[in-house]
Amino acid sequence: MxxxxxxxxxxxxxxxxxxxxxxxxxxxxxxxxxxxxxxxxxxxxxxxxxxxxxxxxxxxxxxxxxxxxxxxxxxxxxxxxxxxxxxxxxxxxxxxxxxxxxxxxxxxxxxxxxxxxxxxxxxxxxxxxxxxxxxxxxxxxxxxxxxxxxxxxxxxxxxxxxxxxxxxxxxxxxxPPGEEADFLAPLPVGRLWGVGPKAGQALREFGVQRVGELAALSDATLRRRFGQHGGELARRARGIDPSPVIPSQAPKSIGHEHTFEHDVVDPRHLESTLLDLAESVATRLRRHDMAAGAVQLKLRYEGFETLTRQEPLPHRTRDGELLYAAGVELLRRTLVAERAVRLVGLTAINLADAQQLTLFDGLDREERLSASIDAVRERFGENAITRARLLTDRPRRRFDFGERPNKAGPRSAPQELDE
Ligand SMILES: [Mg+2]
The missing domain is CATH 3.30.70.270 (Reverse transcriptase/Diguanylate cyclase domain)
Incomplete structure (x- = not known):
């Protein structure tokens, strides 16, 4: 060895x-x-x-x-x-x-x-x-x-x-290294990660209260009483766990959606909401160091009829303006005039690692503005900076520091598929 x-x-x-x-x-x-x-x-x-x-x-x-x-x-x-x-x-x-x-x-x-x-x-x-x-x-x-x-x-x-x-x-x-078993020994068995309420109950019925008592039992005894799981229990009780830290899979999509407090008919209201959503999605794309190849629009009309439409982007991007442009294009093609909308959502899909993109994708050009927006938001909160168009006819979706949104008011739910 x-x-x-x-x-x-x-x-x-x-x-x-x-x-x-x-x-x-x-x-x-x-x-x-x-x-x-x-x-x-x-x-x-x-x-x-x-x-x-x-x-x-x-x-x-x-x-x-x-x-x-x-x-x-x-x-x-x-x-x-x-x-x-x-x-x-x-x-x-x-x-x-x-x-x-x-x-x-x-x-x-x-x-x-x-x-x-x-x-x-x-x-x-x-x-x-x-x-x-x-x-x-x-x-x-x-x-x-x-x-x-x-x-x-x-x-x-x-x-x-x-x-x-x-x-x-x-x-x-x-x-400290080497003290794993001593650290666990005095704790109740229920504290041991992997021992749920059921297993904890079974162990107590078996006369085992503390992790140390569990560790002292032979593998054979535990296997006889708890089957295959018994050997694993004994290893855990002795503080042994070789399982690796597995980094999370990158998200396959990043989306935000907004439910209106009152159903909306005015397309301009929908478009300004979409711009707000696009900025939120873009900020999260940049945080994950990802770029989107397409966007998906979600519309829910009054009565809960829901539809989604997709639009490829001219090149991969994590720029809010470009996500918005594709989203609004979809909206104009999709929206049925005079139908009241209850929810609008925008999701970046077809994601790729931004590190792997070349300058041909145009990422570099947009990066500086977007990065400075992120920096200000990180310091002062999401609402601290908005591009000029966001300020016109914009629904109050988030709140400034020191203020509370209407408790019963509109709320947005993040939606991150496959993450
Ligand atoms: Mg916690």
Whole structure:
């Protein structure tokens, strides 16, 4: 066992698990500082049907948690602030935070909008060890996105995941190499990633309460009791997890859509909405370093009849004006006069990695303007800069800092297929 292969497999990895604290609720507080310190519950407005999708730590003290019916949350927390939420805004901040992660390593595996694994083994020379990178990430997520992220640092995904969750919120938990099993041993078996409520129950019935007790059982015993899964359980209990961080697939499409508060007949109103959507799509294309080869328009008329139409672009682009031009062309060809429209959407499709495009694609020419727009938006928020035409007859879709949109008002939902 002294060949190259064994030394490679024993090379110590440095894995981070980064998890934003109470993400949706924290975004609501970020955009409306008057909510700070209050029990904020995201999922539905008070009195509406739905389930809790996020609760601030203040709300959790009342026993409110995710997946709980809103009605139950209202009963537990009568003083709660109940919000339907802003999916578009969560997606936007998630993109921004993931971009911060990707500035430390290309090996970022998003688990959800607010959670990702990072393999920073190869980043030590540039940024320091895992703990140093975790500290930089925490500080940048705070200063650039205004959010708090908990980070676990370990030699594998399993321990990093358990670590990030251990002392939330605002946690930084490092599991030193070689101490994986000792770190897990005192924890309840239910904490072990991969042990769901059912397996946890079965283990407790078997007399196993702590991870350490599980680790002490022989593989044979576990296999006899839990079948094939038993061996895997024992390995996990000993802190062993060779699974790699698998970077996310690039998105196959990036789209935004907008549902009007009142159905719209005026085509100019639709066109200005389309321009706004095109700018949002373009910003996200640039964030993903992608360019679109075609756009797809989605129209939903009153009565929910929905249609989609596609239009190729003259060349691949991530410029909002060009996406808009193709979208408006489609709209003019498609729209039936005097029919009221309930929803309009614009999706960039036929995506390619922008790095691989040549200057013939015209990317370079548009890049400077677009890049400066992105920079200003990143600092001051989405509405800080708009091209002149956006200002005419433009529906209020997003909000400026310090203002809130009408709670019952129009909302946009991000739509990212195959990601
Ligand atoms: Mg989270």
């Amino acid at each position: 002294s060949d190259v292969r064994s030394s490679r497999t024993t090379r110590m990895r440095s894995i981070l698990h980064a998890d934003l604290d109470a993400f949706y609720a924290s975004v609501e507080v970020l955009d409306d500082p008057s909510l700070r310190g209050k029990p904020v519950i995201v999922g539905a407005a008070r009195g509406e049907r739905g389930v809790v999708s996020a609760a601030s730590y203040e709300a959790r003290q009342f026993g409110v948690h995710s997946a709980m019916p809103i009605r139950t949350a209202e009963r537990l927390c009568p003083s709660g602030v109940f919000l339907p939420g802003h999916p578009d805004r969560y997606r936007e901040l998630s993109d921004q935070v993931m971009a911060i992660f990707r500035s430390y390593t290309p090996l970022v595996e998003p688990i959800s909008l607010d959670e990702a694994f990072l393999d920073v083994t190869g980043s030590a020379a540039a940024f320091g060890n895992g703990e140093a990178i975790a500290r930089q990430i925490k500080s940048r997520v705070q200063s650039e996105a205004g959010l708090v992220v908990s980070v676990g640092v370990a030699s594998n995904k399993l321990c990093a995941k358990v670590a990030s969750d251990l002392r939330k919120p605002n946690a930084l938990v490092v599991v």
